[in-house]
Amino acid sequence: MPIQPRTPPGVLELLPPQQIAFQRMLDTIRRGFERFGFLPVETPAFEVADVLLTKTGGETEKQVYFVQSTGAIKEGKAPELALRFDLTVPLARYVAEHEHHLNFPFRRYQIQRVYRGERNQKGRYREFYQCDIDVIGKDSLPLAYDAELPAIIHGVFAELAFGAFTIRINNRKLLRGLLESFGWGAEQHTAVLHELDRLGKTPDAEVVELIAKVQPSAPDAAAKLVALVRAPDPLAELDKLDHPAVAEGRAELRKVYEGTLALGVPDTQLKIDLSIARGLDYYTGTVYETFLDAHPKLGSICSGGRYENLAGHYTKSKLPGVGISIGATRLFSQLLEMNVIGAQATSIAQVLVLSVEAPLSLTYAQMATELRGTGLNVEVYAGDDKLGKQLKYADRAKVPLAILLGSREQEAGVVKIKDLRENATVREHDVSRGELVAAVQRLLVS
RNA sequence: GCGGACGUAGCUCAGUCGGUAGAGCGCCAGGUUGUGGUCCUGGAUGUCGCGGGUUCAAUCCCCGUCGUUCGCCCCA
Numbered sequence: 222m223p224i225q226p227r228t229p230p231g232v233l234e235l236l237p238p239q240q241i242a243f244q245r246m247l248d249t250i251r252r253g254f255e256r257f258g259f260l261p262v263e264t265p266a267f268e269v270a271d272v273l274l275t276k277t278g279g280e281t282e283k284q285v286y287f288v289q290s291t292g293a294i295k296e297g298k299a300p301e302l303a304l305r306f307d308l309t310v311p312l313a314r315y316v317a318e319h320e321h322h323l324n325f326p327f328r329r330y331q332i333q334r335v336y337r338g339e340r341n342q343k344g345r346y347r348e349f350y351q352c353d354i355d356v357i358g359k360d361s362l363p364l365a366y367d368a369e370l371p372a373i374i375h376g377v378f379a380e381l382a383f384g385a386f387t388i389r390i391n392n393r394k395l396l397r398g399l400l401e402s403f404g405w406g407a408e409q410h411t412a413v414l415h416e417l418d419r420l421g422k423t424p425d426a427e428v429v430e431l432i433a434k435v436q437p438s439a440p441d442a443a444a445k446l447v448a449l450v451r452a453p454d455p456l457a458e459l460d461k462l463d464h465p466a467v468a469e470g471r472a473e474l475r476k477v478y479e480g481t482l483a484l485g486v487p488d489t490q491l492k493i494d495l496s497i498a499r500g501l502d503y504y505t506g507t508v509y510e511t512f513l514d515a516h517p518k519l520g521s522i523c524s525g526g527r528y529e530n531l532a533g534h535y536t537k538s539k540l541p542g543v544g545i546s547i548g549a550t551r552l553f554s555q556l557l558e559m560n561v562i563g564a565q566a567t568s569i570a571q572v573l574v575l576s577v578e579a580p581l582s583l584t585y586a587q588m589a590t591e592l593r594g595t596g597l598n599v600e601v602y603a604g605d606d607k608l609g610k611q612l613k614y615a616d617r618a619k620v621p622l623a624i625l626l627g628s629r630e631q632e633a634g635v636v637k638i639k640d641l642r643e644n645a646t647v648r649e650h651d652v653s654r655g656e657l658v659a660a661v662q663r664l665l666v667s
Numbered sequence: 668g669c670g671g672a673c674g675u676a677g678c679u680c681a682g683u684c685g686g687u688a689g690a691g692c693g694c695c696a697g698g699u700u701g702u703g704g705u706c707c708u709g710g711a712u713g714u715c716g717c718g719g720g721u722u723c724a725a726u727c728c729c730c731g732u733c734g735u736u737c738g739c740c741c742c743a
Contacts, residue, residue, distance in 0.1 A: 548743030607702095612704090623702090
């Protein structure tokens, strides 16, 4: 009895047409990152457990997969290794470990899979890709880098062409100052920011109630806070507030906003939004979220921010950074489902050489090599299946062109190029053997 | 981690008030021994998610389990 084949729950495994589309998406992201000079980094899927878990508190730890050798299991030892649950913690370890070999400000990108032991649900995977870019400074990092990241993201999503999108930016110094100006202590900030982050997903009135619940001392303050955050020009409102932290955050936010515009991001796609708080409390300054205008329900498809000290657990050096991350797996699967991403098959091969007559197989190989020599992807159909079957294969594979050469063509000194594309006006072209490559190239650009 | 819904062919789903199952699409073959995507004809495929219980008899009722899915928590 064979074992029922099945994928483990919570993974996205694709058939080739979708895999090609996904790969293209990652390629675009990679190109976008490299255009700004970021350097590639890869780290292992697993880390030494205590190194990985230093930074994290209860919530994350519950989601970590531990890796254990069979020997250690037999001895009842605690697992030494654990799978990474994001790329930021491995980056901190990487930078701390290789500090003296890196060139600061260190600009790295990393596109790899991460693992989380979550209860699986739609759009929540246990294995998924993150595409991270971060800039790490030594001792300090100019604010100009905070402005560069949205520009990179803008470039990437413009090229991905998933439709109109908006990058929303905010500043946590400003938010904290704002909460202080309300007289609220630092210990309550995280809880309030967490509720504030719901704006946009949850009705304003409800958010007011939730904040009032966390901060019951001042019931009307919650409403005032939400009104301020939702104001059409919140920075102008904040100018009226005389508070040092608010002033500092406001100045940073303005500088980042203007810096990003200067890098060519249109102001229609970059918005200051004081409701963007981000759940993660290690962000200390600028924070980002990105939304597709036509699909607000997806939530943020790309987010990040500034952190004052990346690797405090691993080194005494002060390493501030700013980074942003695209959750590629979730984004891809959701866009695929909504038909934003074309699921139509495209073949990797541009040309398929058919086997019309077995004795000519060496000629087929020669033609394929010739075509590959010009940079084309070429496949040869081996074997003596009927032509109909070979063409059916070509059709399903969505190969644009098939090459036919039998004794009939050979005697006439020609090669037949069959155009299999839907919109082809001329289906078959007889060209002389010497013109094959040129003819194929001409057909492919048409 | 908590609560609800669902689980029948490769896919989408129908069905049986309890008597071991069907459609469409897809797949394979032929019509077309040098021509795919259209058309016509024929064909194959299911331990009715898994385990247990009730029953003469369970795909159907009950319990458990696994999986999927929706909401909450959290997050990409």
